[in-house]
Amino acid sequence: MSSEFNFTPADFCPIKDRALLARLAAMTREEIENHPNPDVNIRILPNSGVVTLAEKFLGIKESFEQNKRFSTIFGNPNPSTHMALAELINRHRVSCRNCVFVTMDEWADENGNIAPDTYQAGFTYSFMKYFINKIEPDLRPPPENVLVPTNENISHFSDLIDEKTGGGIDYFTSGPGWAGHIAFIDPTDDYTQVDSMEEYLEQPARIVTLHPLTIAQNSLHGVFGCSGNVGNVPPKAATIGPRDVLHARKRVENHGLTTMGTFSSWQRMTSRLITHGPVTPMVPGSIYQLLPCTIFIDPAIAQPIECLELTGY
Numbered sequence: 001m002s003s004e005f006n007f008t009p010a011d012f013c014p015i016k017d018r019a020l021l022a023r024l025a026a027m028t029r030e031e032i033e034n035h036p037n038p039d040v041n042i043r044i045l046p047n048s049g050v051v052t053l054a055e056k057f058l059g060i061k062e063s064f065e066q067n068k069r070f071s072t073i074f075g076n077p078n079p080s081t082h083m084a085l086a087e088l089i090n091r092h093r094v095s096c097r098n099c100v101f102v103t104m105d106e107w108a109d110e111n112g113n114i115a116p117d118t119y120q121a122g123f124t125y126s127f128m129k130y131f132i133n134k135i136e137p138d139l140r141p142p143p144e145n146v147l148v149p150t151n152e153n154i155s156h157f158s159d160l161i162d163e164k165t166g167g168g169i170d171y172f173t174s175g176p177g178w179a180g181h182i183a184f185i186d187p188t189d190d191y192t193q194v195d196s197m198e199e200y201l202e203q204p205a206r207i208v209t210l211h212p213l214t215i216a217q218n219s220l221h222g223v224f225g226c227s228g229n230v231g232n233v234p235p236k237a238a239t240i241g242p243r244d245v246l247h248a249r250k251r252v253e254n255h256g257l258t259t260m261g262t263f264s265s266w267q268r269m270t271s272r273l274i275t276h277g278p279v280t281p282m283v284p285g286s287i288y289q290l291l292p293c294t295i296f297i298d299p300a301i302a303q304p305i306e307c308l309e310l311t312g313y
Contacts, residue, residue, distance in 0.1 A: 012212050014179060014187045014282040015273060024272035025305035032275060032302050039292040042275055048254050048296030052173050053081055055252070057088045059171050063098040071100035071165040073172050073240075073248075075183070077126030077223055086134035096141040100164045103127050103148045104174070104183035107234040112207040114151050114238045121223040124148045149205065149238035158204035158243050168247030175254045176274055178217040178266045180283035182253075184239035186211040191242070192281040197290065200281050204241040210234075217266060220259065242287060253288055256298035263300060264313075271301050 009016040033042045045051070056072050063070035074082070089096065106123045107115040117124040127148065132140060147164060149157050162168065174182045185191055190208040194200045210233075219230045245251065255271040258264060274285035275295060288295060 014211075014213075015277065020277065021269070024276060025269065027272060027276065028304060029297075029299065029302040032272070032297065035275065035289070037289055040275075040289055041294045043294065043296050044299055044302050045296050046256075046299055048256060048298065049081060051296065052252055052254060053085055056171060056173070057085060057094075060089065060096055060099055061092065061094050064095045067098060069098050069100065069166060069170075071102065071170045073102045073104055073169050073174075073244075074127060074131070075104050075173070075175060076123035077121075077130075077221075079126060079130035082127065082131035083134055086131055089139055090134075090136050093139065095139050096135065099141045100145045100147065100169075101132075101141055102161055102165075102169060102240075105237050105239040106149045108207055108236040108238055110235050112236055114149060114154065114207075115234065117148070126223075149240075154205060154207060154238045157238070158241055161205075161240070161244055162247060168249055169244065170249050172245065172248035172251045173254070174245075174251075174285075175257065176267060176270050176285045177214050178270060179211040179213040180270050180273055180285045181211070181214060182240075182242075182245055182285050182287075184208055184210065184214065184237040185242060185245075185284040186214055186239075187282045187284060191284070194281060197279060197281075197287070201242045201246045201287060201290075204243045205239060206241060207236055207238050209236050213266075226260065242284070245287060246291070251288065251291060251293035253285070253293060253295045255295065255301050258298075258300065265301060268301050268303070268305055271297055 029044050033044055035042055059070045059072060103123055115122045117128060119125055132146060147160060153160055179186050186208055188209050188211050190206060191203055215230050215233045218224060218233050219228050220226055224232050255267050257267050273283045274288060277283055277286060279286045279289050
């Protein structure tokens with residue numbers, strides 16, 4: 001009887017090449033940091049979110065001191081980081097009057113209606129409560145410079161971003177989802193039905209049907225009780241598009257999420273697919289391999305992936 005056991009991965013898996021997955025799983029941190037595109041700067045660094053927090057604050061501070069525009073984007077919900085940034089702004093009395101703040105995405109119902117800013121598990125709710133409203137009123141940006149996706153603007157959200165930022169976001173930060181997404185740019189038909197990566201990169205913001213992995217991932221988030229309650233996660237979302245990543249002037253990605261601070265992390269393989277897998281709409285974050293960027297990866301995420309046969313969930 002053969003000792004080998006071969007199978008085809010489930011249909012919902014974005015990448016089904018098991019030989020490729022095995023090669024990526026075995027990569028060492030030294031191999032991960034070495035990318036053939038010299039414009040892709042991969043750094044293994046613990047707690048890299050501190051770097052992006054500092055760079056956002058420096059951008060805001062410089063915009064105040066030099067009286068020039070500065071634009072950046074925010075993933076949500078991220079209250080701990082957002083409250084810290086608001087505290088820095090307040091402590092140093094830095095006005096955000098020249099800033100344009102953009103949020104990446106927001107939940108939507110099965111009919112594509114975007115969640116209101118009163119939805120407690122929503123991204124706009126968290127962003128306004130834990131960042132904008134934490135900034136002293138006289139230091140906040142003008143309301144028209146706080147861009148969040150809504151039913152009224154989603155059809156032209158990318159145009160609005162370009163208009164307000166002068167052609168593209170100055171400091172673009174992101175972190176990958178389980179399905180390899182940037183924001184909610186998922187590997188679903190809403191974005192994958194293209195003939196080339198050039199066409200893919202020109203797609204703007206829109207409403208998308210979420211990938212099953214995205215729903216599963218978010219069911220583990222605090223706003224959904226860290227519970228696996230997939231039926232409580234909305235089925236669609238509004239999201240920026242690949243075009244908004246393409247137009248950004250400086251791009252920084254952080255790979256460092258674990259499950260409640262443990263070793264367990266779905267980002268461990270996702271990170272490898274993004275940085276060293278095929279560049280494909282099926283792994284949206286793989287577009288970073290085509291663009292000048294910095295990708296910070298936590299040392300735990302960069303560890304080779306092995307069968308831990310004595311470890312359970």
